[in-house]
Amino acid sequence: MTTSDAPGSPADPAHLLPSLEPVRLIDPDGTRAAPEAGAGFALPEPAVLLALLRAMVVGRRFDRQADALARQGRLAVYPSSHGQEACQVGGVLALAETDWLFPTYRDCVSLVTRGVDPVEVLTLLRGDWHSGYDPARHRCAPQCTPLATNASHAVGLTYAARRKGEDVAALVLMGDGATSEGDAHEAYNFAAVWNTPVVFLVQNNQWAISVPLRRQSAAPTLAHKAVGYGMRGYHVDGNDAAAVHAVVSRALAEARAGAGPALVEARTYRIDPHTNSDDPRRYRDDSEVDHWRRRDPVARLEALLRREGRLDDAGHRAMVDAADRLAISVRERIARLGGPRPEELFDHVYAAPTAPLRGQREEVRAWAEARRAARAGAPAADTGEEV
Ligand SMILES: Cc1ncc(C[n+]2csc(CCOP(=O)(O)OP(=O)(O)O)c2C)c(N)n1
Numbered sequence: 001m002t003t004s005d006a007p008g009s010p011a012d013p014a015h016l017l018p019s020l021e022p023v024r025l026i027d028p029d030g031t032r033a034a035p036e037a038g039a040g041f042a043l044p045e046p047a048v049l050l051a052l053l054r055a056m057v058v059g060r061r062f063d064r065q066a067d068a069l070a071r072q073g074r075l076a077v078y079p080s081s082h083g084q085e086a087c088q089v090g091g092v093l094a095l096a097e098t099d100w101l102f103p104t105y106r107d108c109v110s111l112v113t114r115g116v117d118p119v120e121v122l123t124l125l126r127g128d129w130h131s132g133y134d135p136a137r138h139r140c141a142p143q144c145t146p147l148a149t150n151a152s153h154a155v156g157l158t159y160a161a162r163r164k165g166e167d168v169a170a171l172v173l174m175g176d177g178a179t180s181e182g183d184a185h186e187a188y189n190f191a192a193v194w195n196t197p198v199v200f201l202v203q204n205n206q207w208a209i210s211v212p213l214r215r216q217s218a219a220p221t222l223a224h225k226a227v228g229y230g231m232r233g234y235h236v237d238g239n240d241a242a243a244v245h246a247v248v249s250r251a252l253a254e255a256r257a258g259a260g261p262a263l264v265e266a267r268t269y270r271i272d273p274h275t276n277s278d279d280p281r282r283y284r285d286d287s288e289v290d291h292w293r294r295r296d297p298v299a300r301l302e303a304l305l306r307r308e309g310r311l312d313d314a315g316h317r318a319m320v321d322a323a324d325r326l327a328i329s330v331r332e333r334i335a336r337l338g339g340p341r342p343e344e345l346f347d348h349v350y351a352a353p354t355a356p357l358r359g360q361r362e363e364v365r366a367w368a369e370a371r372r373a374a375r376a377g378a379p380a381a382d383t384g385e386e387v
Helices: 046-071 085-092 108-114 149-163 182-194 222-229 241-259 286-293 297-307 313-336 342-346 355-376
Strands: 100-102 170-175 198-204 232-237 262-267
Touching: 046 085, 046 108, 046 241, 046 297, 046 313, 085 108, 085 170, 085 198, 085 241, 085 262, 085 297, 100 108, 100 149, 149 170, 149 182, 149 198, 182 198, 182 222, 198 222, 198 241, 222 232, 222 262, 232 241, 241 262, 241 297, 342 355
Parallel strands: 100 170, 170 198, 198 262, 232 262
Antiparallel strands: none
């Protein structure tokens, strides 16, 4: 053994390795997990646990509403987060206001938790705009559909922030399938080499559409991939919001303090189909889904808080009522929305549109107006209705 690979030296990767067993603070039945399962992490304060539950109750209600809207044809598509609420809520509530979130198509609940208007969140899935919210205002990047592309965006943003002397960290949400992409490799590598404050939170929901994890990766856990890049790896129970919050909080704090990025694998499960256009019975067994339904993240935290006298029926009712109010408002506002105007295609292409583009925009606008008028059987009028 040389000096450089002695235990405790920078070349000894022991401090980067994740635990084989996922970190767990609350057992599936809602009791506190044994200290060994917590691997040195502490249960967050009661106020944080209540905030986690509140956000998960709202997130699940929003998710159910969005799923219903997709079934009614009011959204083009909806990739549900059902079952993954603890990952998205636990991760987002660990962020500071000045930090950035880099979500994917699967992560609408994370955006609602971050405070983005839920109707603006659904704009992409109505097919109206690539991002319905202002990324700069909310410090949330547009939801990425090309897998793992958000990872390198986060590395670039935090690298730039660091050069400007700003205290900004980023949380990247990605799926198990996305870790096989070349973009993930490039982002992990640059993040580690440049020491950027990024936490990659892999929601390992076991499936990449119909591809199971065992056909996606032969690594002991996805968190073990971290060591190859010189990053810290963490493995956490993704259906335990308290554990996700504790692990992501530590990973973010370490990254901020200059200890480099981290790869956190949260083991969870996608209860619903990949999207409303998928039929999962063609590739997975109902018994597997039932197994994970019994590990529901929302019921788990609710049970702990009730058991420990931190939540009563009235407190829970208030959370459910707030969630219902949000769902009703989303439903009503979506029903009132018209479609986008076709000529919007030309907006935001250039700060100062070129003459040919202005001409094309006018051509499309006139075509759409004539079409609206023909449909209405009335003279052309610029009503702004759906075409
Ligand atoms: C670069 C790229 N290749 C292929 C796809 C098609 N695609 C969409 S979702 C998906 C599976 C992704 O699985 P995972 O990363 O585990 O995320 P999940 O959908 O389970 O949240 C694939 C292959 C894509 N969107 N982007």
